[in-house]
Amino acid sequence: MDSGGDLDAKIEVLLNTEKQMRLNGDVAGTKKAVTEILQLCFDARAWKTLNDQIVLLSKRRGQLKQAVTAMVQQAMQYIDQTPDIETKSELIKTLNSVSAGKIYVEIERARLIKILAKIKEEQGNISEAADLMQEVAVETFGAMAKTEKIAFILEQVRLCLDRQDYVRAQILSRKISPRVFDADTSKEKKKAKEGDNVVEEAPADIPSLPELKRIYYELMIRYYSHSNDYLEICRCYKSIYDIPTVKENSAMWIPVLRKICWYLVLAPHDPMQSSLLNSTLEDKNLSEIPHFKLLLKQLITMEVIQWTALWNLFKVEFDNEKNMLGGSLGDKAEENFRERVIEHNILVVSKYYSRITLKRLAELLCLSIQEAEKHLADMVVSKALVAKVDRPMGVVSFQAAKDSNDILNSWAMNLEKLLDLVEKSCHQIHKETMVHKAALKV
Structure with a gap:
């Protein structure tokens, strides 16, 4: 009891000092008084008194901004030294309420909410943690370091994905432009000061920009895996593959390159897929995994692929990829793989034939007539192919219907060619006649 009374007496003395300093406008003195009050409470491990004093000091009339900032920063150092989770949560909530709506402590508030959200997540309240994190719009904080902003938004995205809120995860992910990861950090330091606004240093636990890039694309892979958007997943892996730290280590880039190959194979045929397929085949590193080089070459070669032979060749590789830790190939991947091979075969047939019977097409595709017609119809609907079926x-x-203007143009071209041939023939006849006449005169 004596120690409690002694603490109250010391606090009372310091409160009077703080009042005098504050009324005199002495910034340094006020800051010193408030931090000493908090230090006294902390040394005595009087956590309830500490919370009460933080609220009391922040609400005093005409309290200086610098004093509130110093107080919040000081109290944040005590968070990790609290005896239990309840005390820790109470202190964070107190600091959170004190810093709410105050721009000069917005960064501290964001960090407090991140700590509180982590506690909620550890307790299994992922929805509460996600809601807490979404309260803070860090992209508007001018004084926060770029890496800390990105790390905070990525945490918001991760929590949304954890609670399967894919719409909000996409909205939050758009706050980060992929170009930001390729920015030159050496130039960033020169622009740190804009007027009086100094950009704060990021805390030591914030990952570097290349590491944040990897985390960002891994989260985007989780998002696109939900809708089985194989081409976007492939592009995300391609971005991870291009990170210098990944490309320097074969143990890191080989699994990534394998996934790039698989998702390229699974992605529906379109110009972007073709471009990525060709650029991947030109990669020298692909020679390290020749099995996959063979797979990609089969897809760009204009020859019909025998599905059963291909599946027997790559089934083990495919199953390994599915079962590997971190493998994100979906349950429908095998079915999609077969569909891609059928699509490839239909495109090959369309290159070689202008007209073909459905029966012969089904034989080439190793399908029934109904299945062949279905796959052909799906490709026509998705505009991957132009075809008409006379049932x-x-x-x-496979001939495209020509526009009336195109038909007229082709007729005009044909007439021009015909007249050109007639003119050349007349010229040759005239030449032969002249030569013959000359020979007769001799």
């Missing part, structure tokens, strides 16, 4: 005759035509 009564059972004939497929």
Whole structure:
């Protein structure tokens, strides 16, 4: 009891000192008084008194901004030294309420909320943690370091993905431009000061920009895996593959390159997929995994692929990728793989034939006539192919319907070619006649 009374007496003396300093506008003196009050409470391990004093000091009339900032920063150092989770949560909530709505302590508030959200997550309250994190719009904080902002937004995205809120995860992820990871950090330091606004240093536990880039794309892979958007997943892995720290270590880039190859194979045929496929085949590192080079080469070679032979060749590799730690190939991947091979085969047939019977097409694809027609129709609907099916005759035509202007243009071209040939023929006949006449005169 004596020690409690002694603490109260010391605090009372310091409160009077703080009042005098504050009324005199002495910034240094006020800051010293408030931090000493908090230090006394902390030394005595009087956590309730500490919380009460923080609230009391922040609400005093005409309290200086610098004093509130110093007080919040001082109290934040005590968070890790609290005896239990309840005391820790109470102290964070007190500091949170004190810093709410105050721009000069917005960074401290963001850090406090991040700590509180982590506690909630550890307790299993992922929804509460996600809601807490979304209260803070760090992208508007001018004084916060760029890496800390990115790390905070990535944490918001991760929590949304953990509670399967994919719409909000996408909205939050758009706050980060992928170009920010390629920025030159050496130039950033020169622009740190803008007027009176000094950009704070990021805390030591914030990852570097290349590491944040990897985390960002891993989260985006989780997002795109939800909708089985294989091409976007492939592009995310390609971005991870291009990180210098990954590319320097073969143990890191080989698994990533394998996934790039698989997702390229699973992605539906379109110009972006073709471009990525060709650029990946040109990569010298692909020679380290020749099995995958063979797979990609088969997809760009204009020859019909035998599905059963291909599946027997790559089934073990495919299953390994699915079962590997961190492997994100979906349950429908095998079915999608077969669909891609069928699509490739239909495109090959369309290159070589202008017209083909459905029966012959089904034979080439190793499918029933109904399945072949279904896959062909799906490709026409997705505009990957131009084709017409004459069902009564059972004939497929791969020739595109021509516009009336195109038909007229082709006629004009044909007439021009015909007249050109007639003119050349007349010229040759005239030449032969002249030569013959000259020979007769001799």
